[in-house]
Amino acid sequence: MAQVGINTQTPDPSAVLDIVSVQKGLLPPRMLNAQKNAIPSPAAGLVIYCTDCTNCNTSGGELQVYTGSGPSQGWKCLSSTTGTSFTTDCTNTTLNGTLSAGDPPTATITMTVNVSSIGPYNIASSVTDGVQFVGNGDFTSTGIQTVILSPLGTPTDAGSYTWSITSGGSTCLVSTTVQQAKSARIVKVLSLTGGYNLGTVGGGWFNNLVNSNASEFGSGGVVKLANVQFDAVAYNTINQSNLATTFSQYDIVYFSGVGAASANVWNDATENALVSYMATHKSVIIMEGDDYNVNYDWVTILSKISVTAVNAGYSGFMYWDSPLTNFQNSPIKGTFGNVTGLGYSNPNGQAWSVTTARTDLAFLRSSTAGNPIVGFWDPTNYLFYSGDDDGLGQASISCSNTSPKSTTNCTGGAYTLRGTRWFANLVAFAVNSVPAKAYITD
Template sequence: MMKTNSTTAKIKVLLIALLLTFGQFYSQTHNGAVGINTTSPNPNSVLDVISGNNNKGILIPRLTEAQRDAITINKPQDDGLTIYNTTEDCFNYWSLADDEWKSVCGQLGKAVFTIDCSAAKAMGTYVKGRDLTASNYLSISVNVTKIGNYTISGTTPNGYNFYGTGTFLNTGIQTIRIAGQGNPLNIQTDTVSLNANGTDVTCTPPVSVTVLSPAGTFTMSCGSATVNGVYKVGTALGASNTITLPVNVSSLGSYTVTSNTVDGISFSGSGTFTATGNQNITLSGTGTPTSTSVKTLTLTSDSQGGVSTTCAVNVIVVIPKKTVLHIGLETAYGYSAFTGPSRSLMDSPTNFGTTASSIVKYEGFTHTSLGNSPSSAALQTALNAKPDIVIIGYNYTPNATDAGYIASYLNKKGIVIALTDDTGTAQNLFRGIFSDPTISASNGAGAGSVYALSNTDDPVLNGPFGDVRGKNWGEDASTTVGMSGLTSGFIPYSYAQPINSTTARTGISGLRSSSVNFIWFGDGGFLSNENANGNPYSSNTIEPFVAPSSGGYFPVQKATYGYAGNGYSTGGMQVQNSILFANMIAWAIKQAEFSGINTQ
């Protein structure tokens, strides 16, 4: 045993001596280079590793990012220290110059983020046999805690998947789109399996996609569509902003109806028809209106069978508040629209408001008044402030200078509604506005006169509050003014001859200019009604304006009006003064928004 030990010790000494000799010879021969699986290491390399069968690699220390950051760095000595970052899936090295760990994948490396499952959803419509398009994507909300690159995928077992890659340049909550691709194979509800930067993400409940059957055959009735909700510039559409679209289904299947995007908004809807015949479908809106212009949206369906697949729907956006300057006598009779039922009509949200049921979608008025007898200087100052609309009532009497100021305001696209029955006032206004000194005004018939309205297709005669073409308006307590000498540049609403009088009258008793924003009727009491609640005043010959508070001050005709004559009995006519006025205001709001003094 002792002999054996002696022999073993001798062998060990010999091996050590041989290794030292070999190491010295090898280093000298190869200039200090070490080779693995090679007897001729690269002379410029300290270590030259060869894969003998070309099927192996080299592994350097693999650390998580947390483990890497736990290394105590000796800055001068560790410059170039290299590890493989398993968190980032990339090589990192310590840089003395930058005093930080660097990634060879770039400065950013792999992002760190979490997915908000509650906000993750599949967008678009998925139909068996139909290739996914740009409208098919996953909307993913993420919270980024470290900027960098990301790869997110969503897979299904049904022939289509989602994939997206990119770079987060900012931390915080943000929403990204993960594009879809493929073609659904079966009609079913699929669970989308999410993976973020190589890690599976489990959502409860999971993101799901319902694949619909191929489209059925149906026609759309856009002319009967109902646009629901209120639309405002700068306000994002919500759940109440929908279109109810009537359709007639002739064969069952899925449906998809989408609109183009107009001024920032669009609509879409999808589902499956389970019955044929007439029914309604709902299209949901998205986006934010960028202007108050009427949006004409083209609806496109995937209906089969050769039927028409497009039609148009208009969406009305709320018009912002406008300023109204009132000039006229403010009494209980309501000659000026600054007081009385006419003011209530203007301020009623039933008529002009932001509710879904408002007749005109509008945010309301800012009312100011100059009273009945403003000085020329006060008038000029008020008009220079550029009110959107000016309403003139009884018994304001502008002189020639005032008429010139009003004409100048109109030429700058201001809006004037003048309801006057003074000949001097009317003559000054018309001569100033139409630049014609030969225009003249004269008194016409008296209280209870009824005038026929023309059949012209006009936004005041046929507006949102009613079609009064071929109907009548009524003169209040004084006498109507008629204008003569007008040759062009106007649209006649009514002439000076009452329908209930045989006395011949000539001239015009109501008109709208075709060149400037000017409406005129020759009666200062056009708005008259001393009943604050807007109910009909009992007389048949005075106070023709009716807008009952019980109806939200909605304008209605006065059902019994006029003196007897020319075959008509006392109170045997109907007059539409309040409906006309409401249509005038609706016209004025639209003009002010799209072609007014403050749109220059």
């Protein structure tokens, strides 16, 4: 019978392979549990080391053998079932710190365990959004102890994610929001002549978002939009030259026409240039105005993409509606929190609603009377339309009737809502939606 001997000329007669060494061991293939389960038709006796299995009263990592496909067979543990033993308290499992897409993470997961038998441990979370949390060491005493899991990898995309951690007989879930990428993003505000010049708000509406204190984050505080630079530039006219030169310098351009005299700003040439630029550069455009006269030319632009906007003429309290079943990553439930059911008083009745025969639009709804569709996301033209009094230009908001509201530079009027989580969600939505350059206009 043929035999193979490694480091020996006389292999044991009972072995087809005899390996001799006093310095090194035999290392079987190492893989995740999901990879192990994906092995097609494993042979009985196949041996692997599962790096994230916890089936044998271990805290992570097991030597396993496949015993067959019959009853009570399958992958069985070769690891010792004695040694380290502990239980995990999922209620005290938390993620500490923040994660940002594209940046090496510094956040950690803290777990509370109750050790009944001392020994080594190895705990690993699922791999989610490119990040896994792991921890290992030795329990040298029994009782309640704290374990810290450190991150491996780098977050891939912004959004809400959940990590699962199976250890100590429990599966714990930890969720957090991965912030937008910290790569340089420049927002340029092109404020047309009008009453709502966004670049002149006391302290700057956008700077409120950027510079807010971490302690103010929450339902009653100012949201924080990190790592975004802001420039304010005013233009009385927008033409092809502006579109081709100024706009192309930035990742995002917020183009404000609220309160401007449309006859002095918009004409057929401007509209055609803007629509053409949208189609050529796949720019994101966020549109809104404060009455029909100002919006007349916006309606003309909308008609060129098969959407009609009309003055809904309602009043009362307005709030964001839910669910938005056809709106993935809706700014209502965005990076900075869920604002469903929150809103503000709307005494003027200037809201705009939209109609369209297109079936590819994702609609934004509110509690308005009549047509509730007051906004939409157009994934073909990268257009976000938001009718007036639904969150951008409402001029009659006060600090007392806005929810959620800014705690910094809250002076009322059209600017108040721009210091809220809703508006920060909208900016983050634009940042995360654009494949190349983003151009936003209101």
